[in-house]
Amino acid sequence: MSTPCPQCTLENTYVDGANHVCADCGFEWPLAGDEAAVDSLAVRDSNGNVLADGDTVVVIKDLKVKGSSIPLKQGTVIKHIRLVPDDAEHIEGNSDKIKGLVLKTCFLRKA
Incomplete structure (x- = not known):
């Protein structure tokens, strides 16, 4: 039993890699739907916990900050983070001493 095409509603579809393909109209859509695309981003x-806008994170090791003589010490709290669009490896936030930080998520843990 094949999945009907969301565009033309015909059931003449097949699986090609990670997508369904409609043989009649040529439309392609992901196997798992939009949930897989959202989860991939x-x-x-660093512990695998999902971060969201407004979360609070803690720095897990001392980091040198470019453009500042003040290092970011282990245990520093970054409140009200902002996610960087289309980038799952960086967040934006402010510490008490340094404003406008862009940090890699591998050096952070959710508080």
Whole structure:
């Protein structure tokens, strides 16, 4: 039993890699739907926890900050983070001493 095409509603479809393909109209859509695309862009901390806008994170090791003589020490809290669109490896946020930080998620854990 094949999945009907969302565009032309005919059931003449087949699986090609990670997509369904309609043989009649040529339309392609992902196997798992939109959930797989959303999950692939999920921003995760160093422990694998999903991060969202407004979360609070903690720095897990001392980091040198470009353009500043003040290092970001282990245990520093970054409140009200913002996710970077289309980039699952970086977040934006502010510490108490340094504003406008862009940090890699591999050096953070969810508080």
